[in-house]
Amino acid sequence: MLGYFLRRLGGTIPVLLAVSLFAFGFVRLLPGDPARLIAGPDATLQDVQAVRERLGLDQPLWQQYVRYMASTVRLSLGTSARSGQPVLTEIGERFMPTFNLSVVAMVWSCIVGVGLGVLSGVKRGNWIDQGSMVVAVSGISFPSFWLGLLLIDLCSVRLGWLPTGGDHDWKSYVMPAFTLGLPAAAVMARFTRSAFVEVAQEDYVRTARSKGLPERVVIWRHAFRNALIPVLTLAGLQFGFLLGGAIVIETVFSWPGLGRLLVESVSYRDYPVIQAEILLFSTEFVLINLLIDLLYAVVNPEIRLR
């Protein structure tokens, strides 16, 4: 188990290096001279040269990369060109709202998605199955900006129950979390259903029934754990996407999160922030995948003991 964990952890290092190289190269590939951009439109050639030296942009690329890596590891990510604040502060302020929203959306979509998936998988063809699959397909196909606007119109404008946007109290989570989690829940439900249907045909499920076990035990103890293995992968990917900040939903509900920060930074050409967000999202994905690999080992003894 420890060996498996170390192997997986070791496997993330080259991925993170590749990502950092990409984020580093991304900025260098953009047209225009960052030194000139920072020095401003009225700067003289000497001023630009001074900025270039101050930022170390006159050094060879590899030295720049080493310096960039050194500062990244120390979490000093530079200053935002737009607000003048350190990038870390900027991202830190916006991280928690996105994280909280993602967790709420993820939790409800997992519970509902997996639950509906198992129910439909067990009772294939009955009304629960048919009904939940209709809901699931709608959930995937309904555009989230439109659903968001409809919800605001109904719940905030007409009924006045919930705030239209912002991050204030638990009430402000209801609509964004619902809108954000709906497609995730729908995908989970469909995926869980097919995984469950497959597992239900396995010989060991028949063996479990042949022991005279009640259906409840057959489903949750014997079938569910095996069906969970592919579902875990999907859940991990979904969570990674959610943490990246849903640009559309954060915009519709004026949510002060990373998705909106990204949109704002792109329109201001705020490279240090964009660069840092790329790095953050990639790192999150890598960490979640690591977590999923560990969960695999918990669920599947064949991985744990090899």
Add this chain to the structure above:
Amino acid sequence: MNTSPASPLLAIEGLSIAFGPPAESSVVVSRLDLAIAPGETVALVGESGSGKSVTALAVTRLLDFAGGRITEGRIALACRDGVVRDLARESQATMRNLRGPEFSMVFQEPMSSLNPVLRVGEQIAEAVMLHQGMGHAAARAETRRLLERVRIPEAARQLDRFPFQLSGGMRQRVMIAMALSCRPRLLIADEPTTALDVTVQAQVLRLIEALQKESGMALLFITHDMGVVAEIADRVVVMRQGEKVEEGPVTDIFDSPRHDYTRMLLDAVPVLGSLAGTPLPLPFALPGESPAPQDTLRQGPPVLRLVGLSTRFDVRHNFRRIGRIHAVEHVDLAIRPGETLALVGESGCGKSTTGRSVIRLEQFEEGEIWLGDRDVSRLRRGAEKELRRRVQFVFQDPFSSLDPHLTIGFSIAEPIMTHRLAHGRAVAERVNTLLGQVNLPGEFAHRYPHELSGGQRQRVCIARALASEPDLIIADEAVAALDVSIRAQVVNLLMRLQAEHGIAYLFISHDMAVVERIAHRVAVMYLGQIVEIGPRQAVIGDPQHPYTRRLLAAVPVADPRRRGHDRGLDDSEVPSPLRRLDDPPTIAPLVEVGPGHFVARHHVGGLY
């Protein structure tokens, strides 16, 4: 003749079973009568599609979960409490209480019948806790006792292991322990030994028999293998296409079968030792055929010669090499044109890896592979096309070895086009000829694999192998997955093709009786090494290596008067070919004991 018991434990009367929705359902069992007395062993025999497994599912009512329905009839079970229940009408809730204490099942596939994520101890204990109301600790002690009862070594240690850590034979013992955990009065065993090696099969059969004697339970034994029937049954019921065709005491069925189908089944069963008098291969005597021994050997240098072929796999743990699997270790053999060399042994002995190494599906580590007068072992990757034209493969499973999205014709034409053996219309003509050679109609070229039966598919695979005009076909358990009657036909087909085209076969098999029919010479593999090789008559008639003797002793004999327990079997397991890095296996030249008959006299590993 009515052989049914007077006061049966289980009495099936007029049972019909259908699958699919009522409007378009297909009847798979019709009006079956079958009775089992307490303590009796009834063998339910038939080929695929006979309805024998479905009957078992109906008795346990696991049929409801498989999409089937009982349309008529009674399944009367005399329960412990003295009540006779009609299982065809009971609710699932009642059935749950009967599964375990009244009857239980052992299934065919010990690999897939145990839950991979639960410890074997838990899987047995949960049944004990459920039906006998024991607590955790008591159930665990009982489970341990059960594992000891099915002769699992170090039972206490095995409790906490997972199924993937056990061998196939051990898993089947766990299944049996699970089935016996609530002391059922009826055990239904559905092909329990079919997926096992022949020595393990003999051990498991003997175990079931011993346990049955101890506990006095009745046994419904479902099988397609007449050899196994002869070993274990008191009474036999033969089924075909959902109907009972014959029933009687085991000796009567074997001595004087009355129905043509039973006779055909018995004729198709290869009986080991039946060719002791002739050195040549002899096709099966199928209805309408009277085969003669065939001499297919042709002059010329060997088509394939392996010199010191070794294929090994490293086993790593946390980046360190911790051992090596010596899958194939210094194998020397040669096959002449028109000759069949059988490579026999148990699973894991390296026989398939040998075959796969020849056409470089596995990368071998050492040795030479000579094809005619060319050493092809040093070929670069990519230069292997010629090798793969001259050596073709037929695999075990005809269901998965044809692409379901391609027509039969396309699958057969592919090697012809890959090797540019014909162009344009000539390809279609060649496909037609090849289908004719394997006795399939030319119109099959336009069909898809799912429209064909298993036997037909295997014929297609043979036609595909013939398409590139090979000198050698490696048949890796090519008839193992087929029904007995189909198996006999396919073996005869392979032999006819050899007589007509002079093809050589490397016939990889675990089935000694089929090997006796088809092979000119036999090589026995054990732990990656050939321990005995020689003319078929010598190796089977006068085996010199103890492992060969053990293998032969385990083959069930289709004669109910000569049962296995009289014939000395040991209960040991074949050791693993995994060895420590600093502990390479002993390799020594084989010793000649007769003309062309060589035997290993060194210690290979394990017992031998």
